[in-house]
Amino acid sequence: MALTFFDANVVVGRPRxxxxxxxxxxxxxxxxxxxxxxxxxxxxWHWSQTETHPASGNALVEPYVDISRNLxxxxxLLPPATxxxxxxxxxxxxxxxxxxxxxxESHRYLMNRVVWDDLLDRLTEMRVPVLLSTEHGVDWGRxxxxxxxxxxxxxxxxxxxxxxxxxxxxxxxxxxxxxHVETSLLALEDGGVEEMVKRFGAGRLVFGTGFxxxxxxxxxxxxxxxxxxxxxxxxxxxDNMLRLIGGTSNG
Amino acid sequence: MAEKxxxxxxxFRCGKLDDCPVYDLHGHMGPLEGAxxxxxxxxxxxxxxxxxxxxxxxxxxxxxxxAPDIGNAINLAEVRRFPDRFRAYCGINPNYxxxxxxxxxxxxxxxxxxxxxxxxxxxxQIPITDERSAPAWEKANTDHLPVLLHTxxxxxxxxxxLVRTCAERYPDAQILMGHSCHGAxxxxxxxxxxxxxxxxxxxxxxxxxxxxxxFVREAGSExxxxxxxxxxxxxxxxxxALLGAEMNDDxxxxxxxxxxxxxLGDMLEx
Numbered sequence: 001m002a003l004t005f006f007d008a009n010v011v012v013g014r015p016r017x018x019x020x021x022x023x024x025x026x027x028x029x030x031x032x033x034x035x036x037x038x039x040x041x042x043x044x045w046h047w048s049q050t051e052t053h054p055a056s057g058n059a060l061v062e063p064y065v066d067i068s069r070n071l072x073x074x075x076x077l078l079p080p081a082t083x084x085x086x087x088x089x090x091x092x093x094x095x096x097x098x099x100x101x102x103x104x105e106s107h108r109y110l111m112n113r114v115v116w117d118d119l120l121d122r123l124t125e126m127r128v129p130v131l132l133s134t135e136h137g138v139d140w141g142r143x144x145x146x147x148x149x150x151x152x153x154x155x156x157x158x159x160x161x162x163x164x165x166x167x168x169x170x171x172x173x174x175x176x177x178x179x180h181v182e183t184s185l186l187a188l189e190d191g192g193v194e195e196m197v198k199r200f201g202a203g204r205l206v207f208g209t210g211f212x213x214x215x216x217x218x219x220x221x222x223x224x225x226x227x228x229x230x231x232x233x234x235x236x237x238x239d240n241m242l243r244l245i246g247g248t249s250n251g
Numbered sequence: 252m253a254e255k256x257x258x259x260x261x262x263f264r265c266g267k268l269d270d271c272p273v274y275d276l277h278g279h280m281g282p283l284e285g286a287x288x289x290x291x292x293x294x295x296x297x298x299x300x301x302x303x304x305x306x307x308x309x310x311x312x313x314x315x316x317x318a319p320d321i322g323n324a325i326n327l328a329e330v331r332r333f334p335d336r337f338r339a340y341c342g343i344n345p346n347y348x349x350x351x352x353x354x355x356x357x358x359x360x361x362x363x364x365x366x367x368x369x370x371x372x373x374x375x376q377i378p379i380t381d382e383r384s385a386p387a388w389e390k391a392n393t394d395h396l397p398v399l400l401h402t403x404x405x406x407x408x409x410x411x412x413l414v415r416t417c418a419e420r421y422p423d424a425q426i427l428m429g430h431s432c433h434g435a436x437x438x439x440x441x442x443x444x445x446x447x448x449x450x451x452x453x454x455x456x457x458x459x460x461x462x463x464x465x466f467v468r469e470a471g472s473e474x475x476x477x478x479x480x481x482x483x484x485x486x487x488x489x490x491x492a493l494l495g496a497e498m499n500d501d502x503x504x505x506x507x508x509x510x511x512x513x514x515l516g517d518m519l520e521x
Contacts, residue, residue, distance in 0.1 A: 019461070020436065020459065020460065020461025020462055020464075020465060021459075021460040021461045022461075162455065162458055163285060163286045163483075164286035164287045164288060164289075164483070165286075166286075166287040166289075167286075167287055185458065187485060187488050188458055188484050188485060188488050189288075189289075189483070189484070189485065190288070190289070190290050190299055190479075190481060190482050190483065190484055190485040190486070191288075191289030191290040191295070191299070191482075191485075192289065192485075194289070195289040211460075212460060213459070213460055214458055214459070214460050214492075215457070215460050215491065215492040215494075215495035215496065216495060217259070217491040217492065217494045217495035218457065218458070218488045218489070218491040218492040218495065219488065219491070220263075220491060221262060221263060221487045221488065221490060221491030221494065222485050222487045222488045222491060224263055224266070224487075225266040225302060225303070225487050226487075227302065
């Protein structure tokens with residue numbers, strides 16, 4: 001079965017600190033990545049969204065966006081109390097189609113109703129997915145706090161960690177119907193994808209690679225040969241995330 | 252036509268390849284305190300191995316590593332249940348020198364199951380150079396056995412400088428640097444260049460893009476060993492990472508099976 005992949009976890013731009021991996025530093029390099037992996041699209045965020053400021057980061061991600069080709073932005077918000085600009089000229093309507101990433105560690109805020117007030121209620125109503133990366137400063141306590149206060153929020157937990165995190169993720173998947181898990185590191189856990197599909201259904205997983213920090217082929221080969229049905233495989237590979245952000249696999 | 256296809260094309264199409272078997276030289280077995288492992292019993296591990304074409308896994312059971320009261324008996328029992336699919340490392344915990352002495356003394360009686368020793372110094376908090384581990388090192392050095400070390404960049408128990416000391420002290424032991432001194436990638440590659448008996452092992456390496464590319468570039472694919480920490484990490488994930496790294500298919504074959512076959516040698520026939 002030929003799978004169509006949509007990558008929900010791609011970071012663009014150059015990070016503050018150079019690493020071994022080669023970054024995707026231009027829109028042309030993102031295009032090359034998509035073509036080389038035969039991806040039908042991607043949801044991208046920019047390093048500056050966490051390492052500089054949401055306003056500059058949200059501006060820097062814009063050149064990579066092309067909704068006609070299924071290239072969507074994951075933009076970043078700050079809590080409302082400080083009234084800081086976040087580079088969204090049309091406000092929350094700029095978020096859709098697309099998604100949001102929150103960085104509570106680097107941006108120094110808590111994740112609860114006291115901090116976010118009704119802003120996350122509005123995202124809940126808009127069904128804009130909120131991506132939370134445990135690799136980028138969202139610890140499990142913060143995720144539990146956030147969902148306790150916003151139980152209907154559409155949420156995607158990314159980069160779940162190199163150790164099995166099932167003892168953290170299963171209670172969330174059971175308690176909150178709009179919680180999803182991105183697979184770039186879940187795929188690393190032997191049997192992790194299969195067990196999650198068996199317990200909660202394929203609709204709760206979305207495919208991602210973590211490229212360019214991780215090898216795209218790693219999560220792709222795992223899903224290609226995972227011990228699950230073909231319909232579930234395709235749902236995870238692209239369909240689930242495209243449904244969440246309002247795109248189509250045809251671009 | 253098949254011979255004109257790349258390993259990448261064939262692994263994506265088939266999932267496993269008869270002409271490119273996989274030898275996993277860094278495995279464990281059984282449940283673990285810090286993680287839920289869905290496929291940790293030997294039967295499920297073998298099913299996972301079959302899906303990816305893993306011919307043999309060399310492991311040290313979690314109980315053997317973390318429960319001194321259980322010790323290595325469980326390693327021997329599981330290899331003897333599945334002798335075509337598993338070999339074991341004799342786990343060495345130098346916190347208990349009396350047990351180390353017994354394990355080394357019993358090693359030759361269990362050569363059908365053992366291929367070498369496993370050290371986990373960061374967890375046991377005793378440096379790999381400590382005298383309490385010496386009986387195992389000396390046995391490995393005399394018999395040219397593999398020693399799978401847990402190694403980590405910056406560690407005062409199993410960091411690069413300590414590996415260098417062991418490589419100098421035991422030149423005939425086959426030192427597999429588990430995790431390749433994680434994070435200290437260039438120092439690890441240099442150790443593999445400097446010492447014929449030191450190898451870079453890939454567990455917990457392949458979720459960082461670029462490290463194995465550097466190893467092949469600096470030390471050569473003949474010095475890189477495939478391992479997954481199975482049942483922690485998925486074989487296809489790791490094979491996929493190798494398919495995405497900058498190297499050729501000959502390098503990938505070295506890493507996936509040729510180097511392991513060379514290191515294990517006659518022990519595969521026992």
